[in-house]
Amino acid sequence: MAIAHAMTRILHILDHSLPLHSGYTFRTRAILKAQQALGLDVRGITGLRHGEQGASPEVVDALTFHRTPGKAQGPAGLKEWREIGALADAIMALAQDWRPDILHAHSPALDGLAAVRAGKTLGIPVVYEIRAFWEDAAVGNLATHEGSIKYRLTRQLENMAVSCADAVMTICKGLKDDLVARGVSPAKIGIMPNGVDLxxxxxxxxxxxxxxxxxxxxxxxxxxxxxxxxxxxxxxxxxxxxxxxxxxxxxxxxxxxxxxxxxxxxxxxxxxxxxxxxxxxxxxxxxxxxxxxxxxxxxxxxxxxxxxxxxxxxxxxxxxxxxxxxxxxxxxxxxxxxxxxxxxxxxxxxxxxxxxxxxxxxxxxxxxxxxxxxxxxxxxxxxxxHDWHRNAQRYLSVYQRLLGGASNTPDSVAA
The missing domain is CATH 3.40.50.2000 (Glycogen Phosphorylase B;)
Incomplete structure (x- = not known):
């Protein structure tokens, strides 16, 4: 399958999306728009944290986003596990009709783990992209402190998502270097730097x-x-x-x-x-x-x-x-x-x-x-x-390896 063919379908698994406005949603928009320009067929699906129970699918700025229905409840830990399950179920339900070729999940780790669960069931390769480590973002937002139980459990979820994904992308060298220090093969990790739609x-x-x-x-x-x-x-x-x-x-x-x-x-x-x-x-x-x-x-x-x-x-x-x-x-x-x-x-x-x-x-x-x-x-x-339309081509070699039947071991994925 030619990676630039319009029938190559990439499903992006997201925490939240447009029409909400944030740095997260603007980066997502830039990625999807750049991939469309490369000839890929792209859609997004958001987890329960998107919050707004609008139409599903919802078309915003000529981009299609699907929503995960419901609301996760329960004590900390169990609630997050239910979120993962709900998003994985929504991915699998969508895949029955739209049939993506790649599941491309974006941090936090809940999205990555949902994609991995769905990908294994569906036989679809998974790319997990890290924009920040969720545990460090929580410290930065004064929601916890480094070394707390919450911090260590969140870090473990991140490690699980990285370990189970077929390929990993980070937004910068700092995040890649930290993963390598944790024992992840550098060959498994590519970099997609933050960019601007010029x-x-x-x-x-x-x-x-x-x-x-x-x-x-x-x-x-x-x-x-x-x-x-x-x-x-x-x-x-x-x-x-x-x-x-x-x-x-x-x-x-x-x-x-x-x-x-x-x-x-x-x-x-x-x-x-x-x-x-x-x-x-x-x-x-x-x-x-x-x-x-x-x-x-x-x-x-x-x-x-x-x-x-x-x-x-x-x-x-x-x-x-x-x-x-x-x-x-x-x-x-x-x-x-x-x-x-x-x-x-x-x-x-x-x-x-x-x-x-x-x-x-x-x-x-x-x-x-x-x-x-x-x-x-x-x-x-x-x-x-940092031009999105130029840098988005970095994804293509990773997708091609996964779709071309190359072994999905860490050493086989483009750095």
């Missing part, structure tokens, strides 16, 4: 003077963050950096767009800051309006704290910022080092250090003559290394 980023939007006036942004440089307000994002350090930044650039402003678990604490922190007059919160804005807020910024800042999550996982936002010709300043954690080359495509500063963050931002604002060249290098880096 067809969605044309000429950057012009600055909206009315919006700038409404927000009181002034005429000075604007530091921005657009995303979810989680503790690991380090936005408290960015707020703490503002009084120091104002000592060198008194007309600078900080624009924080979004919301999340830390929103209330961050707003209180900003209100108590001597730089309170220079910090603006907008709350969440509709996805279609985000470009207007990007257009107000000069530098996008990503001050992530140092942790296993941020060292191992590459975020999407810095790539989107570079694609939109924005300067990027980011903390020097492993996930950022895979995306940003210091003083070339952006600036890196020590994590968990407000003074270092302020100094880096001030130095970048001092180098206005270098801005155009740095912006161009950033966009070129994204185009050459």
């Amino acid at each position: 067809t969605m980023f044309g000429t950057p939007a012009p600055r909206d003077a009315a919006l700038a006036q409404e927000l009181g942004m002034g005429d000075g440089p604007v530091i921005g963050f657009i995303g979810s307000f989680y503790d690991y994002e380090g936005l408290d350090d960015l707020i703490a950096a503002m009084p120091l930044l104002l000592e060198r650039h008194g007309d600078a402003r900080l624009l924080l767009v979004g919301g999340g678990p830390m929103a209330e604490a961050l707003e209180a922190h900003a209100k108590a800051s001597p730089a309170a007059h220079a910090i603006r919160f907008t709350g969440r804005v509709p996805h279609g309006e985000v470009e207007r807020y990007y257009a107000l910024t000069d530098v996008m800042a990503y001050p992530r704290k140092c942790s296993r999550l941020t060292d191992l996982v590459t975020p999407l936002k810095p790539l989107e910022a570079m694609a939109q010709m924005k300067l990027v300043a980011a903390s020097n954690v492993g996930g950022h080092r895979e995306l940003v080359t210091h003083a070339d495509t952006g600036m890196l500063f020590p994590p968990d250090d407000a003074a270092a963050c302020a100094a880096s931002l001030a130095d970048l604002l001092d180098r206005r003559d270098d801005w155009d060249a740095m912006r161009q290098r950033g966009k070129t880096h994204v185009r050459d290394n």
